[in-house]
Amino acid sequence: MYGKGSGRLRALAGVSLAVGEGEFFGLLGPNGAGKTTLINIIAGLVRADAGEVRVMGADVIGDYRRARRLLGVVPQELVFDPFFTVRETLRIQSGYYGIRGNDAWIDEVMQHLDLTAKADVNMRALSGGMKRRVLVAQALVHKPPVIVLDEPTAGVDVELRQGLWQFVTRLNRDGHTIVLTTHYLEEAELHCSRIAMLKAGRIVALDSTRNLLASVAGSRTTARVVARDGRQFTLELAGYSQLEEQLAGLRAQGVEIADIELERPDLEQVFLRLTS
Amino acid sequence: MISFWTLFAKETLRFWKVATQTVGAPVLTSLLYLLVFGHALEGRMQVYDGVPYSAFLVPGLVMMSVLQNAFANSSSSLIQSKITGNIVFILLPPISYLEFFAAYVLASVVRGLVVGAGVLFVTAWFVDLHLAAPAWVLGFAVLGAALLGSLGLVAGICAEKIDQIAAFQNFLILPLTFLSGVFYSIHSLPGFWQRLSHANPFFYMIDGFRYGFLGHSDFPPGASLAVVAASFFVVSLLTLKLLQSGYKLRY
Numbered sequence: 001m002y003g004k005g006s007g008r009l010r011a012l013a014g015v016s017l018a019v020g021e022g023e024f025f026g027l028l029g030p031n032g033a034g035k036t037t038l039i040n041i042i043a044g045l046v047r048a049d050a051g052e053v054r055v056m057g058a059d060v061i062g063d064y065r066r067a068r069r070l071l072g073v074v075p076q077e078l079v080f081d082p083f084f085t086v087r088e089t090l091r092i093q094s095g096y097y098g099i100r101g102n103d104a105w106i107d108e109v110m111q112h113l114d115l116t117a118k119a120d121v122n123m124r125a126l127s128g129g130m131k132r133r134v135l136v137a138q139a140l141v142h143k144p145p146v147i148v149l150d151e152p153t154a155g156v157d158v159e160l161r162q163g164l165w166q167f168v169t170r171l172n173r174d175g176h177t178i179v180l181t182t183h184y185l186e187e188a189e190l191h192c193s194r195i196a197m198l199k200a201g202r203i204v205a206l207d208s209t210r211n212l213l214a215s216v217a218g219s220r221t222t223a224r225v226v227a228r229d230g231r232q233f234t235l236e237l238a239g240y241s242q243l244e245e246q247l248a249g250l251r252a253q254g255v256e257i258a259d260i261e262l263e264r265p266d267l268e269q270v271f272l273r274l275t276s
Numbered sequence: 277m278i279s280f281w282t283l284f285a286k287e288t289l290r291f292w293k294v295a296t297q298t299v300g301a302p303v304l305t306s307l308l309y310l311l312v313f314g315h316a317l318e319g320r321m322q323v324y325d326g327v328p329y330s331a332f333l334v335p336g337l338v339m340m341s342v343l344q345n346a347f348a349n350s351s352s353s354l355i356q357s358k359i360t361g362n363i364v365f366i367l368l369p370p371i372s373y374l375e376f377f378a379a380y381v382l383a384s385v386v387r388g389l390v391v392g393a394g395v396l397f398v399t400a401w402f403v404d405l406h407l408a409a410p411a412w413v414l415g416f417a418v419l420g421a422a423l424l425g426s427l428g429l430v431a432g433i434c435a436e437k438i439d440q441i442a443a444f445q446n447f448l449i450l451p452l453t454f455l456s457g458v459f460y461s462i463h464s465l466p467g468f469w470q471r472l473s474h475a476n477p478f479f480y481m482i483d484g485f486r487y488g489f490l491g492h493s494d495f496p497p498g499a500s501l502a503v504v505a506a507s508f509f510v511v512s513l514l515t516l517k518l519l520q521s522g523y524k525l526r527y
Contacts, residue, residue, distance in 0.1 A: 044367070045364065068368060071368075077364075079361040079364060080362060083289070095285075096371055097369050
């Protein structure tokens with residue numbers, strides 16, 4: 001359990017959760033819910049007023065050296081050091097983690113993130129998307145078993161987003177634990193096996209993605225039916241099992257069905273219901 | 277230790293990559309001081325018997341450059357990192373506050389010594405200089421630069437904007453260096469100002485450093501070195517406390 005607050009604003013309160021090793025975990029919530037504060041506490045950038053955080057057993061304050069070595073964080077802000085090239089940046093970052101001669105791994109990371117061609121380009125000269133890739137690479141130089149991505153795809157084009165997810169999914173398959181915050185709910189739905197939803201500094205939902213989706217399934221599933229003559233029908237379904245029955249009802253009225261569109265429950269519905 | 281060396285190397289590279297601005301410019305400024313003041317005051321001001329004014333002025337100018345640039349290095353690097361946000365790159369890894377302190381201060385010492393050597397190199401063409409006691413020269417330069425590098429860290433930690441660093445530099449560091457006897461011997465001052473100068477730690481750094489060249493000083497060099505060492509000790513403790521607490525770095 002931990003919190004962070006000073007006087008007027010309490011950013012987090014009573015947040016208690018455990019992410020399992022090898023999980024792909026999503027942290028969702030509206031702006032200002034406390035997602036980044038939570039990540040910053042895990043990373044040691046912000047100190048909680050109360051409570052504790054452990055990364056694979058290492059306390060982020062008491063055993064900060066071990067905790068930070070186990071953790072790779074991709075910060076949300078697009079930051080860079082304008083004095084150095086991409087390769088220099090990654091070599092320096094390796095050195096901070098006590099690693100020398102890391103070029104083989106640096107080359108591999110750059111290759112996966114499509115950065116090889118930019119290796120000797122100054123950070124200042126890179127586009128926003130490229131700078132984002134370097135941030136990801138910087139978080140991975142020390143092969144951390146736990147990777148935290150804070151809004152990694154904000155302002156990033158489709159191509160990079162695809163490449164990034166492929167790489168992150170592969171890291172997860174290789175055993176890395178992934179903690180992700182994102183505004184794109186479909187990304188969370190697609191990748192995360194478990195999700196916590198934060199609202200005003202508190203956890204309002206913590207469950208597997210499947211259970212969260214099931215919680216809104218049924219009550220919200222709708223089928224839009226378009227007839228050959230252009231008429232449209234909206235069928236409210238308590239469950240998929242009702243679909244057959246209701247379609248039969250339409251046919252009985254002489255409706256010839258041209259198109260059916262099923263609106264499946266998605267995280268957005270869960271999100272809206274829990275956070276609004 | 278690798279973390280420390282990497283941070284030190286990065287801090288050194290940072291100023292070296294823009295050496296025109298961080299080394300060339302202060303060397304030129306010092307050369308202008310020498311040409312203008314040296315020319316205007318040569319023959320009119322005799323500080324120590326048998327020592328021409330220029331030969332008195334140059335060691336002071338060298339030490340002033342060492343101190344100002346040591347301060348500028350740590351303070352500007354830290355405030356830039358804080359403002360641009362790339363400070364996270366050194367806050368996320370397992371770098372201890374001792375390594376952090378040592379890397380920034382040592383890089384400041386290197387910048388101070390490089391600029392000081394540059395000033396010495398260009399002014400030596402105009403002035404006949406002798407090294408009476410090189411060990412004192414090195415001792416005061418290193419310890420003085422470390423003190424100012426550490427002060428620069430304090431300024432960089434406390435400041436939130438670049439103009440706060442500029443204020444620190446213009447209203448504290450610059451007056452203290454100017455009034456420390458770079459351009460004159462404090463013995464030429466009226467009694468009150470002489471006593472006040474003794475309260476200025478910069479006076480001891482300039483005076484002791486000059487002793488290494490001229491073999492003369494206003495104050496015994498051993499006592500001056502003790503004052504500088506004690507100041508460094510106090511400022512270091514303060515800096516380490518700030519770093520350990522995460523003041524204005526980790527919220």
